[in-house]
Amino acid sequence: MIERDYLVVGAGTAGVSVCEGIRQYDKRGKVMLVGNENYSPYSRTALSKRFLSDKDFSPEGTAYHPAEWFQEQKIDLRLNTVVTQFNIDRHLAVLSNGQTVEFKKACLATGSRPLRPQVAGTNLGNIIYLRSMGDAKALKEMAAIEGSIMVVGSGFIAVEAAAALRTTRCKVSLLTRDAALWSQMLDAETATWLTNLFRHHGVTLHLQENLNGFEGKTVLRNIQTKNGNRYPASLALVAVGAEMNLELVRNTPLNSPKGTPVNEFLETDEKGIYAAGDIALYPDRIFGGVRRTDHWDNARQQGLFAGANMTGKKRQRYDHLPQYTSELFDLTLDFLGNFGNGAPLQPVLDGSREKKSFAVRYLQGDKLQAAFLCNRPADEVAALADDLRAAHVKG
Numbered sequence: 001m002i003e004r005d006y007l008v009v010g011a012g013t014a015g016v017s018v019c020e021g022i023r024q025y026d027k028r029g030k031v032m033l034v035g036n037e038n039y040s041p042y043s044r045t046a047l048s049k050r051f052l053s054d055k056d057f058s059p060e061g062t063a064y065h066p067a068e069w070f071q072e073q074k075i076d077l078r079l080n081t082v083v084t085q086f087n088i089d090r091h092l093a094v095l096s097n098g099q100t101v102e103f104k105k106a107c108l109a110t111g112s113r114p115l116r117p118q119v120a121g122t123n124l125g126n127i128i129y130l131r132s133m134g135d136a137k138a139l140k141e142m143a144a145i146e147g148s149i150m151v152v153g154s155g156f157i158a159v160e161a162a163a164a165l166r167t168t169r170c171k172v173s174l175l176t177r178d179a180a181l182w183s184q185m186l187d188a189e190t191a192t193w194l195t196n197l198f199r200h201h202g203v204t205l206h207l208q209e210n211l212n213g214f215e216g217k218t219v220l221r222n223i224q225t226k227n228g229n230r231y232p233a234s235l236a237l238v239a240v241g242a243e244m245n246l247e248l249v250r251n252t253p254l255n256s257p258k259g260t261p262v263n264e265f266l267e268t269d270e271k272g273i274y275a276a277g278d279i280a281l282y283p284d285r286i287f288g289g290v291r292r293t294d295h296w297d298n299a300r301q302q303g304l305f306a307g308a309n310m311t312g313k314k315r316q317r318y319d320h321l322p323q324y325t326s327e328l329f330d331l332t333l334d335f336l337g338n339f340g341n342g343a344p345l346q347p348v349l350d351g352s353r354e355k356k357s358f359a360v361r362y363l364q365g366d367k368l369q370a371a372f373l374c375n376r377p378a379d380e381v382a383a384l385a386d387d388l389r390a391a392h393v394k395g
């Protein structure tokens with residue numbers, strides 16, 4: 001039996017940040033970080049952007065720390081290792097190599113995986129789902145070999161990957177059930193502007209098409225839609241959403257359809273067990289209610305907060321404005337605030353879409369809820385973030 005003061009399950013952004021948070025306040029506690037991937041913890045953000053567009057981009061550049069850092073910090077990093085069992089009552093975990101770990105405190109940071117659509121043919125060859133470094137490497141190589149790709153979906157990852165691949169020699173088509181790109185978040189005019197920009201860059205768009213299935217014997221040949229259309233495709237990236245990795249806590253109170261519930265200190269109802277990153281369902285101290293955020297900044301900050309709180313030497317309430325930065329062609333785009341509360345938002349434009357420099361504020365009544373900025377300086381992004389906080393946090 002291995003004994004550890006802290007066990008961190010999942011070696012992604014949240015997991016490595018938990019370790020950093022612990023080490024800020026506890027230099028000696030025994031820490032184990034377990035991840036089922038082959039790579040030292042890295043950021044996924046470049047995988048749908050520069051990693052695909054830049055042939056010289058080195059995947060090593062996305063790692064948070066060199067291997068020596070984990071040794072220096074005395075963090076027992078176990079790569080290629082799955083936590084197969086997690087016993088909440090006894091504070092025991094079983095690793096895929098058969099070892100058992102007894103821990104004092106643990107943080108679950110198991111993240112998400114790509115959603116597979118419920119249609120025929122999703123396991124055919126040359127259909128790629130993008131989450132890991134391995135997926136991104138395969139996508140980049142296959143796109144170079146095939147010379148063309150169909151991207152299915154129109155969320156962040158689909159749209160970013162379509163843009164990045166288009167800047168290479170690859171022919172890119174994009175198929176989505178939506179009438180415009182990012183229309184789930186943006187107002188109709190901004191989404192239409194973005195959609196036209198993709199056309200201008202030579203991306204073939206198949207809009208308002210519902211996926212019906214993938215065809216091929218062993219390898220993808222066609223993509224069928226519910227409208228009865230059949231599009232030839234030898235390679236597809238399917239990016240239609242993500243689902244949480246919560247199997248480890250299935251049938252426990254730490255699993256809910258909306259995520260793992262935590263309090264404002266990121267601790268679950270089970271004392272000593274925390275959750276951070278894509279899986280954490282946390283009280284939203286800015287917009288109210290509870291929220292789950294599957295963005296990088298949230299995973300990073302929650303990891304740091306959870307790690308610090310786990311040591312018992314610091315007790316910080318998690319307080320965070322949702323934000324996401326994207327890159328498409330020559331655009332840097334910032335999303336701030338609450339796009340998804342269901343109620344209609346009133347857009348107010350400042351600047352010019354044609355000149356690719358603008359900010360849209362989204363209001364409900366006269367209250368600022370969210371903002372979208374295109375090629376605007378960092379100080380303006382920060383000022384709008386402050387405005388959003390000020391509009392919602394009293395005192």
Ligand SMILES: Cc1cc2nc3c(=O)[nH]c(=O)nc-3n(C[C@H](O)[C@H](O)[C@H](O)COP(=O)(O)OP(=O)(O)OC[C@H]3O[C@@H](n4cnc5c(N)ncnc54)[C@H](O)[C@@H]3O)c2cc1C
Pocket residue numbers: 009010011012013014015034035036037043044045046047048081082083084109110111112113130131132157245248276277278279293294295296297299323324325326
């Ligand atoms: C291609 C791509 C691009 C993105 N770009 C952006 C961006 O530009 N901006 C942004 O804000 N967000 C972006 N995101 C989202 C962001 O990367 C995630 O929100 C973030 O990675 C979440 O971190 P996490 O640590 O919670 O989960 P993950 O990064 O998913 O890490 C969890 C890790 O735990 C492992 N794991 C799961 N179960 C077990 C187990 N039982 N045992 C051991 N290991 C386990 C998983 O395999 C994984 O390695 C992007 C995501 C992707 C996929």
